Amino acid sequence: MYPLTIGLVIETKELWDEVHSTLQELSVRIVIEQHELGDLAEFLGRVERLRPEVMILEVLKLREPMEHVVARIKAGSMDPMVIALHNTGEPELILRALRAGAHEFLHPPLKANLQQALERKSLEQKKTREHLRQKGKVLGFLSAKGGCGATTIACHTAAELGRQGMRVLLADMDFEAGMIRFLMKTKSPYSVLDALNHLHRLDQSYWNALISNGLPGLEIIASPEALPSKQQPNQEQMQHILTFCRGQYDLSIVDLGRGLSLTTMNALDEIDETYLITTLDVPALHRSKQIIQALSSLGYGRERLRLVLNRMPQRLDITPDELENMMSLPVFATLPNDYPSLYEAYSKGSLLAANSRLSKELNSMAIKVAGIQKEKSEKKRFFTLRLRDQTNAH
Ligand SMILES: Nc1ncnc2c1ncn2[C@@H]1O[C@H](COP(=O)(O)OP(=O)(O)OP(=O)(O)O)[C@@H](O)[C@H]1O
Ligand SMILES: [Mg+2]
Structure with a gap:
């Protein structure tokens, strides 16, 4: 698996633990790891500096509207894959997250789906890299x-x-x-x-x-x-x-x-x-x-x-x-x-x-x-x- 850089913003302990135990088994490097988003401008600055390829966000715990946060993250130069997390799979929330531009919406049990999403992204990054290499x-x-x-x-x-x-x-x-x-x-x-x-x-x-x-x-x-x-x-x-x-x-x-x-x-x-x-x-x-x-x-x-x-x-x-x-x-x-x-x-x-x-x-x-x-x-x-x-x- 092409190694991915990951950012995490997860407040709920169960989700945090499940994500970490899944990531442990994969070839990833966590570059941002926080329980709360905090100040949005500061957070976006961190994303620009540390450049996660995947951003895993617990969407309902954000202080600002999810649509706004996701759009701002995706507008950055890195344009990471955004995975929205929530502890339930309410259809309305899923729709909102996907409309906001999230690539995935996951809820427990996370393991298999998170693994699959990251493997997909990893393959995509590998292909882009190989394509550029040919240049x-x-x-x-x-x-x-x-x-x-x-x-x-x-x-x-x-x-x-x-x-x-x-x-x-x-x-x-x-x-x-x-x-x-x-x-x-x-x-x-x-x-x-x-x-x-x-x-x-x-x-x-x-x-x-x-x-x-x-x-x-x-x-x-x-x-x-x-x-x-x-x-x-x-x-x-x-x-x-x-x-x-x-x-x-x-x-x-x-x-x-x-x-x-x-x-x-x-x-x-x-x-x-x-x-x-x-x-x-x-x-x-x-x-x-x-x-x-x-x-x-x-x-x-x-x-x-x-x-x-x-x-x-x-x-x-x-x-x-x-x-x-x-x-x-x-x-x-x-x-x-x-x-x-x-x-x-x-x-x-x-x-x-x-x-x-x-x-x-x-x-x-x-x-x-x-x-x-x-x-x-x-x-x-x-x-x-x-x-x-x-x-x-x-
Ligand atoms: N084939 C050569 N014959 C004679 N002198 C040479 C030759 N190649 C390099 N030099 C001379 O050796 C010196 C060091 O060269 P250069 O700065 O290219 O080395 P470098 O390995 O880049 O050094 P640095 O470790 O400082 O980066 C220069 O004065 C250069 O003119
Ligand atoms: Mg030199």
Whole structure:
């Protein structure tokens, strides 16, 4: 069952107990739980913030007319499924509740009917989610430890795929040290935080006011200018914003910063593939291994993880096979060390010039990211040759 978020407003003890014992057996998370509605405006604010997908309301215990309350709940951005509860099944009341817009009217014994209603909603949410998934891909770029090159690679990959004709978003979700605003010279003063704080009005036109553009096919949303940001998005907010992005772009490239931050953990469900960027120094490799293990133990399948070796040194103390064995993950791409070209580009306020070797390698990696896959054995041979070339060249 696709896990649902639930809000409860139930005063009568018997109904409260029965609902709780039913929910205990289902895959749900209760985000609002109160005996009384209290102030309606405050309550609606809570619904906007906590975004329950299902609202279970004991209808006759409300201080305001049921019609008014239900209509206001449904008018919010979440438009949850409303289940009206009462301890009797008076036909007139059922009619009133359904006319008011409630999706279900339940009375004891609740268990079987409540279970069925929630399973229906869960299936519906799952289908919507799958439909949205078909729309675009969300790719995370994660630095194994600070400074491995995740931001550099995310920016170049996004720019190249935009140039290739895809509709691409570059989103800076590094709330601690976001650099995309600076590197890509974005003009918009807004950030991901503005989107997060206005999820209830997040639509195409609001989004257009937040993003920057300038390069073909590429739109950018920066992280907050003030660092580190005091606000970190929670899982629901991450899910909401990334689902929105998925619907708007062929590819959303998300800079997740370094290590497994809370933001990254909250985003994981919506990240189809994570590109783990590491250098070959021992601390970075150690951290990479930890991240790979932590992600697999959280159920993030290894097939969704791509290992990228950046700033390849001229001389290697480890063979490719040893490295892949050590990480229990194949190497997706390797990128040469070319600090002077990057330094020159960034000093001019631009991305790498097309003729540098690093730029060429970044572009072929971008093509591969977009789905043009080399055959596996060929990839391995290519990798081995590259390493051999580099070792011989020294
Ligand atoms: N292939 C490369 N060759 C040489 N220098 C590189 C390469 N990739 C990145 N760099 C340099 O390494 C530094 C760190 O890069 P970047 O900011 O992209 O890393 P990051 O992983 O995003 O770091 P942070 O942890 O701060 O977010 C920058 O100065 C960048 O120019
Ligand atoms: Mg970075």
